[in-house]
Amino acid sequence: MSDLAIEATGLCRTYRSRTGWLRPQRQEVVAVRGVDLAVPRGELFGLLGPNGAGKTTTIKMLNTLLIPTAGTARVAGFDVVGQTREVRRRIGYVFGGDRGLYDRLSALDNLRYFAELYGVAPRDQRRRIAELIDLVGLTGRERERVEGYSRGMRQRLHIARGLLHSPEILFLDEPSIGVDPVAARELRQTVADLASTGTTVLLTTHYMAEADELCGRIAVIAAGRIQALGTPAELKHHADGRQVLEVEAYGVTDGQLVGIRRLPGVREVDLVVRGAAQLLTVQSDTAVDVQAEVLNGLSGVRLGRVTARQPTLEDAYVAIVNRAAADGSNGDGTGPVDAPADVAVPA
Numbered sequence: 177m178s179d180l181a182i183e184a185t186g187l188c189r190t191y192r193s194r195t196g197w198l199r200p201q202r203q204e205v206v207a208v209r210g211v212d213l214a215v216p217r218g219e220l221f222g223l224l225g226p227n228g229a230g231k232t233t234t235i236k237m238l239n240t241l242l243i244p245t246a247g248t249a250r251v252a253g254f255d256v257v258g259q260t261r262e263v264r265r266r267i268g269y270v271f272g273g274d275r276g277l278y279d280r281l282s283a284l285d286n287l288r289y290f291a292e293l294y295g296v297a298p299r300d301q302r303r304r305i306a307e308l309i310d311l312v313g314l315t316g317r318e319r320e321r322v323e324g325y326s327r328g329m330r331q332r333l334h335i336a337r338g339l340l341h342s343p344e345i346l347f348l349d350e351p352s353i354g355v356d357p358v359a360a361r362e363l364r365q366t367v368a369d370l371a372s373t374g375t376t377v378l379l380t381t382h383y384m385a386e387a388d389e390l391c392g393r394i395a396v397i398a399a400g401r402i403q404a405l406g407t408p409a410e411l412k413h414h415a416d417g418r419q420v421l422e423v424e425a426y427g428v429t430d431g432q433l434v435g436i437r438r439l440p441g442v443r444e445v446d447l448v449v450r451g452a453a454q455l456l457t458v459q460s461d462t463a464v465d466v467q468a469e470v471l472n473g474l475s476g477v478r479l480g481r482v483t484a485r486q487p488t489l490e491d492a493y494v495a496i497v498n499r500a501a502a503d504g505s506n507g508d509g510t511g512p513v514d515a516p517a518d519v520a521v522p523a
C-alpha cells in the first residue's frame with residue numbers, strides 16, 4: 177500500500193465550450209496547467225487560491241468527476257481514470273453550499289437514507305451514524321428537521337454524510353462558505369477532530385486563517401498552477417523583508433490607490449470594505465518607511481486607526497497570488513490571474 181493518499185503528476189484540464197449561436201465560436205479555458213501533488217496518508221492538506229484558480233477543477237479530477245486532459249493522478253493508490261470504482265469507494269466529497277440534503281427529513285433520517293444509498297452494511301449503520309453525529313457535534317439535535325438548521329449545522333451534517341462509508345480520504349471543497357464566524361469555528365473543530373481520526377483531508381478554502389489553523393501543509397494555487405507549497409510557517413517566508421501598514425479609512429479613491437502603489441518601497445496594496453469603513457493594507461520593504469507618504473497620499477480622506485505590524489500568513493498569501501498575477505506565471509502568455517475582490521492587484 178502506497179504511503180501517499182493523493183499523488184498527482186502534471187495534472188492538466190482544459191475546458192472546451194462554444195459561445196454564440198449565429199456564429200458559434202470555440203472557446204478554451206485552461207483551468208489547471210500541470211499540478212504535482214504528494215499528500216501522505218493522514219495529512220490535512222490545504223489547497224488555497226483566489227476565484228478561478230483551479231481548485232475545484234483539481235479536486236474534481238482527483239475524485240473522478242472530471243477526466244484530466246493531461247497528467248496522471250492516483251488516489252488511495254488507484255488511478256483516477258482507469259480505476260474509478262476503487263477510488264470512489266475510498267473517498268468522500270463534501271462541497272460548500274446548500275444542496276444535497278433533504279430539508280423535510282431529520283439529520284438522522286438523512287444519514288439513514290444516505291447510508292442505504294452508499295451501501296453501508298445494515299448492521300453497521302446505527303453505530304456509524306451515532307459516531308458521526310457525535311463527531312460533527314449534532315448530538316441532541318439529530319431528530320430535528322434539517323430545514324430548521326443553521327448553515328453551519330447543515331455543513332457539519334454534510335461532512336457526516338460524506339463520511340458515512342468511512343472513506344480514507346475526504347475532499348472538503350469550501351466547507352465554510354457562507355457560514356458565520358462562530359459556526360465556522362465549530363466547523364473547523366469538526367475538521368480538526370476528523371483529521372485526528374486518521375482520515376486524509378484535502379481542504380479547499382479562500383480563507384488563509386482557516387488553512388493556517390487546520391492544515392499541516394498548504395498549496396497556494398493561482399492561474400492553474402501551484403505557486404507555493406509548504407507548512408504555514410514556510411509559506412510565511414514569502415513575506416520576509418516586508419512590513420505592513422494598516423489604515424482604516426472612509427472614501428479612498430481609485431486614483432489614490434494607484435498613487436500609493438507607485439510609492440517607492442511599496443510592494444502590495446489591498447483595500448477591503450469592513451462595514452462602513454475601508455481597510456487599506458500596504459506591504460512595503462522593511463528598509464523603507466512608507467507611512468508618511470501613504471498618509472500623504474490619502475489627503476482629504478477621513479482616517480481612523482493606523483497600525484504598523486509584522487506580516488501574517490495572509491499577507492504572504494497576497495504576495496504569492498499577486499506575484500503569480502504580475503508575472504503572468506502561466507508561462508504561456510495567457511496573462512495574469514483574476515485577483516479576487518479581496519486581494520490587491522500588484523503594486
Ligand SMILES: Nc1ncnc2c1ncn2[C@@H]1O[C@H](COP(=O)(O)OP(=O)(O)OP(=O)(O)O)[C@@H](O)[C@H]1O
Pocket residue numbers: 191192193205206207208225226227228229230231232233234
Ligand atoms: N465547466 C466549465 N466550463 C468552462 N470553464 C470552466 C468550467 N468550470 C470552471 N471553468 C473555468 O476554469 C477556471 C478554474 O475554475 P475552478 O472552478 O476550478 O476554480 P476555483 O479555484 O475552484 O475557483 P472558485 O474559488 O471561484 O470556486 C476558471 O477560469 C473557470 O471559469
